[in-house]
């Protein structure tokens with residue numbers, strides 16, 4: 001018997017330039033694995049500091065500059081899938097790469113489109129993607145650990161403070177490059193920096209995500225790490241999203257139930273953002 005997976009709310013369909021499965025393929029897979037709610041969160045990366053090199057979506061197999069047209073096509077595809085898969089709850093979201101100044105655009109997206117949710121994620125420092133191994137060293141080797149931490153957490157504060165995002169994506173995204181460059185000291189940088197972020201998140205009703213992709217990559221923990229989460233929870237944070245960060249159907253639902261069981265053991269409550277009081 002297939003066990004039930006309540007939700008996977010961080011899923012990149014092939015509208016994202018780095019993803020390899022279509023919305024319909026994900027829906028078929030969702031049925032097979034017992035997933036009840038799937039939240040699509042295609043990338044929305046328009047940071048001008050990146051020379052807009054990420055600002056593309058794939059529509060009809062063509063790499064296309066992000067525009068209202070690409071967003072409308074994405075939404076339409078999700079809606080069509082909802083009609084084809086009525087037993088599956090489909091949520092339409094975006095994972096927005098946060099940079100200072102994007103707030104105006106997020107306000108416009110909120111008012112002009114009917115998205116169900118927005119994940120705000122910090123991927124870049126000084127326009128350098130923390131996952132691009134080739135160049136992240138340029139940033140990290142020219143910044144002390146406290147300079148890097150201050151800059152990252154300032155961006156994370158903005159995500160929580162602006163009130164435009166429903167979810168803070170993978171809140172310790174700096175972890176892997178940080179471990180490589182700064183060693184274990186990186187594991188503690190959140191301790192004296194989370195307080196004002198959590199206070200802002202409480203005020204704006206923004207929740208934290210549990211992103212299970214670190215487990216998929218053999219990391220033995222999730223993003224953010226359980227120690228980070230425990231600190232955030234003690235300060236009053238809410239966990240309102242869980243997602244696999246799938247870029248292919250083979251990732252869908254991976255480690256979701258395992259993660260929910262682990263946080264339950266720590267007494268951490270998970271209430272997805274789509275469940276209203």
Ligand SMILES: [Zn+2]
Nearest residue numbers: 095121169170
């Ligand atoms: Zn992300």
Ligand SMILES: [Zn+2]
Nearest residue numbers: 010012095245
């Ligand atoms: Zn993602």
